[in-house]
Amino acid sequence: MLNILWLTFFAITVLICAWQAFVLGDLNSFNTVVQAWFNAARVSVDISIGLVGIMTLWLGLFRVADKSGLVTVVGRGLQPLFLRLMPEVPKGHPAFGAVTMNLSANVLGLDNAATPLGLQAMRELQKLNPEPERATKAQALFLVLNASSVTLVPVSVFLYRAQQGAADPANVFLPILLATSASTIVGLTAICLLHRIKLLDKVILAYGAAFAFVIASVIWLLTQLPADQLNPISSAIGNGVLVFVIAFFLLSGVAKKIPVYAEFIEGAKEGFQTAIGLIPYLLAMLVAIAGLRASGAMDLALNAISDFLALMGWANEFVPALTTALMKPLSGSGARAMMIETMQTYGVDSFPALVAAVIQGSSETTLYVVAVYYGVVGIKRDRGALACGLLADLAGVSVAIMAAYWFFPFAL
Secondary structure: OHHHHHHHHHHHHHHHHHHHHHHOOOOHHHHHHHHHHHHHHHHHHHHHHHHHHHHHHHHHHHHHHHHOOHHHHHHOOOHHHHHHHOOOOOOOOHHHHHHHHHHHHHHOOOHHHHHHHHHHHHHHHHOOOOOOOEOOHHHHHHHHHHHOOOOOOOHHHHHHHHHOOOOOOOOOHHHHHHHHHHHHHHHHHHHHHHOOOOOOOHHHHHHHHHHHHHHHHHHHHHHOOOHHHHHHHHHHHHHHHHHHHHHHHHHHHHHOOOOHHHHHHHHHHHHHHHHHHOHHHHHHHHHHHHHHHHOOHHHHHHHHHHHHHHHHOOOOOOHHHHHHHHHOOOOHHHHHHHHHHHHHHHOOOOHHHHHHHHHHHHOOOHHHHHHHHHHOOOOOEOOOHHHHHHHHHHHHHHHHHHHHHHHOHHHO
């Protein structure tokens, strides 16, 4: 799947460039794409280098937590669920703890912690992989969960809306929560059906009911807060959780009388090697995406969608926001730029800008996640994870659009 997708990106880029050069007479199209490729190659290295500090910090802390037995303890909370979703992972395996901590960080919106913990989880799962270049079912399921994970409080979207002068920066909260929940449900269902995992299991249903209760409780609590307090309180909670998690990791090592500093250094070394090892995988994907974007393929796709909707007589007010939707699976920074561009072009409280904000908060950079998470362990065959992740993205975007029509009719 990854091989076909990667080659398809290049094929589309070359075909469109050839059309622009030889049919439309725009000989500069080749130069534009080549420059985009070279820039993306440089950016891929910059991103990997930028990850070094975060990776060394969190994998150093993770090693302390692992050696103290904390990872195993944390993993017990969701172990009954994961034993059903990942039956090939033995009971008590460290992967359960790493997966649990990664998903918890994603739910809380703690991106700086989520990625290193997720990469460590993938490495733990790789230890059980009999075919090193092909993902196991557990790795594929974990990647889909990671890429479609619910984020309870999308603080960054609120902040961008506030910076652009939104009247109520947090009014996209409930639509985002609906869309991101739909993404998670569809992604998990798709990968379980693909791998023939029984979803109508009493343990899975019990965890699902508990999760729904937690979501409902969080919605109720957050809706009680004044809009102007939602951002600072959410930020304070997120950073507070990080402080206490780091302190808890270190204290667990002290309590078990392990050499905390020495173990941290060993884990940090692994983090450095991991970040550097990501460069080839990131470079391959980002260069392909950059060419697709520079060739104008995305603009062509948007124009085609708008024309089709107009031909069918359907609503198309949301079409300008689809630049964010098309970019989000490819690049987080690119999607953020598209969202801000939509806000500035149409107004931060316009309907397209509201749809773009909901999409930004409810979908994930699936192709980036696949490149990074599989790249760290050298997997080249994805076992359906990419298709299910993109399906989850489609579900999130679709619900984001429908939720925007429901919540923001005044902006039409």
